[in-house]
Amino acid sequence: MARLNMVDAIDQALAQEMQRDPRVVVLGEDVGRDGGVFRVTDGLFDRYGADRVLDTPLAESGIVGMAIGMAIAGHRPVAEIQFSGFAYPAYDQLVSHASRMRNRSRGEFTCPLVVRMPYGGGIRALEHHSESMEAIFAHVPGLKVVIPADPYEAKGLLVSAIRDPDPVVFFEPARVYRAVKTEVPEEPYTLPLGKARIVREGRDITVLAWGAHVRTVKDAAARLEAEKAADVEVIDVRTLAPFDIETVVASVVKTGRAVVIHEAPRTCGFGAEISATLMERAVLHLLAPVLRVTGFDTVPPLAKSEDYYQPDVDAVIDAIRDSLRY
């Protein structure tokens, strides 16, 4: 089986879905001839041409708004926003229309579209290129929010997102793009949306993350295992909306403790939703408060201060120890 990085795994998923379904079109800034600024759409333009791979003018609201129309008219658009920090002009289209068209038309018109965007820090980028604003999308009724943690996950989840009958916002952790390779089957496959993934089973504590920080948590768990300090259950939440309550609650009922990691700002981050859900459904099983390791309630800092901001293995271990000591 081939070992691919996330860029190539996503590119392969797009190419295969375009091959399988002529309704699939890709659109965005620089996705055509240039192959995308991260090269995620490399080769698609040459293979499928300008009618299926659209280099758009520089207009995020235009890209998503047009994708809504395409989807209503029977296409399966996969729109790319170059960086999630530039998604805000398109947010109006997602909130006001993509998420509501099914409801507004009582199911007569639907928006089976995917909006892909790289997100998150750790790439020493300039301002607006390191944001983690997944929670404001997860907050919108009618939008699905999916975040792959590695190349294998990325391919399977993207294929599912493209085939899904509803709008999916697909966040790609930019830091993972070329940093990790996993085995990725050549054949198309799907991974379920709305299902969390137990990455590592453990008895003592449940630690939840998504995107790039699944790896941070895995590293923390490995270190605590080596020190014989804790047996950590690691969960990749994978789909923030709809959130897999069943898997997460079952895990915490088993371990009695939970820590959530995200690099997004703390206030109203998705960790708050997980914590509230555990409060409602597992409070009598909790041996410690649900703790969060998050970014600060600040603007994501520029490159030279980035390491201060990012949750790292040490911070995760500190939180796990705090929970275990409680």
Next chain:
Amino acid sequence: MPVRSLVSYSIDRVEVLDPQGVVDEALMPDLDPGEIMRLYEHMVLTRRFDERMFKLQRQGRLGTFARVAGQEGAQVGAAFALRPDDWLVPAFRETGALLWRGLSMTQILQYWSGDERGGAFPKELRTLPVAIPVGTHMLHAVGIAWAMKQAGEQVAVLTFFGEGATSEGDFSEAMNMASVFNVPVVFFCQNNQYAISVPYTKQTASPTVAQKALAYGMFGVQVDGNDVFAVYRVTKEALERARTGSEPTLIEAHTYRVTDHTTSDDARRYRTDEEVGLWRGRDPIERLARYLKTQGSLDEAGEAGILADADQKVAEAVAAFEAIPPPGPEEIFKHVFAEMPPQLVEQQAALMARLARRR
């Protein structure tokens, strides 16, 4: 009922200095030889600084940034027409204009190295920090212009953006509001013909950017952006109309980005060497040097002296930049609000404690 033509418009293109360095005397702006020499020196400094920044980026001493090369005529020519009490609202490729406004090279290096403190552009320069989200900031220029008019200040606001930005909705909103409120703003589009990989003809079907002004009831004009005299002339006129009559203008400076979009881009993927070569032949600095030589105000020794002087200034700025200690963790929290809320106080304290434990 007959079909009648309601309106007809035309768009002018202004050229003063041709590629051979010969000027059209009738259109030559009112600049004395000292001013012309300062223009030249500043364009050279901008170019040498840009080249040095590129090297620093390749050595890992600077982060990603957008180069100026090839656009010195457009942005230095335009900024030169500003008065100190006018405002400048830049995008992210205006290093030459920022330097002219009085920003130090050291500070510009600090900003692009990923140090927040470099963003503290002194307020008295009336120059906003760089705006990276494309096409969003021209509305701020409109708001500032409105406030200046309310205050009775006879000043203008100049805002820079590229042709890619004209595809964003905020561009239309800014143009419309500027005309509706009749505010003293000059929209300066550096049409460098590429928005990363997307060429002008795929960005807009409009033959010129300048004509987009017409739909908003605004005056629009195209200028040869590699002709610093023409740029200065039309910008000066536009700023004057803004200051005295509060009239907005759209200027399209027709130029070319001879390097990559940013240091993360590879322009060879989407355009030919021949095309780039053609534009390198229209270089704005060489064109001005030819003029100065014809006038007898520049010779090879003078040219070398200006270059050496620029390199010396750049070297001093780089040395000062490299002596700046890295930002402390408190910089992240300092400027979120005027007064730090309790959550942030707590988060900062937690970070400090974590860092102390690891020392």
